[in-house]
Amino acid sequence: MSLVLLAPMEGLIDEIMRDLLTRARTYDWCVTEFARVTGTLLPNRAYFRLAPELKQGARTVSGTPVRVQLLGSEPVSLAENAARLSSLHPAGIDLNFGCPAPIVNRHRGGAALLDEPELLHRIARACVAAVAGQVPVTAKMRLGISDKSRCVAIAQALADGGVDGLVVHARTRDEFYRPPAHWGWLGAIAEAVRVPVVANGEVWNTADYWQCRAESGCADVMLGRGAVADPFLVERIRAVQQGEAARTVEQDWPRVILLLADFWRAVLLKVEPRHAPGRLKQWLNLLRRAYPVAERMHLHIRPMRSVDEISSALLQWGAADVR
Numbered sequence: 001m002s003l004v005l006l007a008p009m010e011g012l013i014d015e016i017m018r019d020l021l022t023r024a025r026t027y028d029w030c031v032t033e034f035a036r037v038t039g040t041l042l043p044n045r046a047y048f049r050l051a052p053e054l055k056q057g058a059r060t061v062s063g064t065p066v067r068v069q070l071l072g073s074e075p076v077s078l079a080e081n082a083a084r085l086s087s088l089h090p091a092g093i094d095l096n097f098g099c100p101a102p103i104v105n106r107h108r109g110g111a112a113l114l115d116e117p118e119l120l121h122r123i124a125r126a127c128v129a130a131v132a133g134q135v136p137v138t139a140k141m142r143l144g145i146s147d148k149s150r151c152v153a154i155a156q157a158l159a160d161g162g163v164d165g166l167v168v169h170a171r172t173r174d175e176f177y178r179p180p181a182h183w184g185w186l187g188a189i190a191e192a193v194r195v196p197v198v199a200n201g202e203v204w205n206t207a208d209y210w211q212c213r214a215e216s217g218c219a220d221v222m223l224g225r226g227a228v229a230d231p232f233l234v235e236r237i238r239a240v241q242q243g244e245a246a247r248t249v250e251q252d253w254p255r256v257i258l259l260l261a262d263f264w265r266a267v268l269l270k271v272e273p274r275h276a277p278g279r280l281k282q283w284l285n286l287l288r289r290a291y292p293v294a295e296r297m298h299l300h301i302r303p304m305r306s307v308d309e310i311s312s313a314l315l316q317w318g319a320a321d322v323r
């Protein structure tokens with residue numbers, strides 16, 4: 001069956017969110033937020049912080065494989081880190097060439113390197129050699145920095161560098177996250193390289209999923225914001241793939257409430273109380289896109305500042321006791 005992958009999302013999909021979103025075991029794998037490599041060898045604890053799942057066989061609680069992402073621009077340093085990371089047995093290592101954040105790009109990280117296919121090639125080759133086949137190495141790229149005309153050359157540079165697969169976010173760096181995603185560009189990339197190409201960008205529902213597949217010609221898709229906006233999107237996609245009727249968002253809302261309660265409990269254990277409300281509001285803000293009722297819940301909870309207020313509000317909304 002075609003792959004459905006859970007995207008890396010810094011500040012949004014950490015081990016808590018990975019646990020919740022992979023409970024249905026329907027993602028083929030997920031990818032962590034990026035570890036920034038700047039010339040030093042990161043200690044093991046940095047990788048364990050990013051991916052606590054490394055201590056449990058690099059799988060989420062429900063068994064979904066967890067790959068770890070690296071971001072940097074120095075082939076030697078990235079390779080040393082990839083070697084160390086591979087000794088911790090992640091399910092794979094992914095190289096980030098898609099991040100558009102100015103602070104990251106100023107330090108020559110993420111999408112800033114897309115104008116330098118030769119450097120991308122050297123990074124890929126060095127990392128692939130360093131892990132010596134112990135784990136798959138993939139790369140995540142965008143279509144370019146400001147124009148798309150070199151997207152095939154970028155993909156070829158990475159594929160020739162030996163990566164096992166590519167995820168292509170179908171936008172340029174300068175397009176940030178603005179719709180639309182240009183799925184139509186992915187076909188030429190997939191034809192030009194011998195490794196699997198996964199389509200990514202702007203898949204919010206099952207209709208988008210099928211349209212993305214049709215326009216890109218890629219069977220495999222990675223879900224980002226759409227996966228967070230609708231935690232059951234992957235189940236809906238799988239149901240349609242198997243010719244079954246997909247559940248509706250209305251049917252799934254009570255399940256979302258249960259996830260929100262579990263999320264809140266886990267966030268309270270992980271972060272300081274003053275940071276917890278922001279995490280819940282961040283998720284509610286995205287849930288509004290898929291669940292109309294989340295709009296009301298977001299409006300209700302948005303002004304709240306204290307943990308107790310939010311715990312009580314969650315109870316009101318039907319969550320089991322979360323205090």
Ligand SMILES: Cc1cc2nc3c(=O)[nH]c(=O)nc-3n(C[C@H](O)[C@H](O)[C@H](O)COP(=O)(O)O)c2cc1C
Binds near residue numbers: 008011032098140224
């Ligand atoms: C808040 C946020 C954080 C992200 N963090 C990462 C990251 O750490 N590594 C990465 O490769 N991509 C990152 N991305 C990009 C996503 O993985 C994905 O490529 C992008 O959101 C497009 O997919 P979507 O339209 O389905 O969200 C991030 C995107 C967002 C919105």
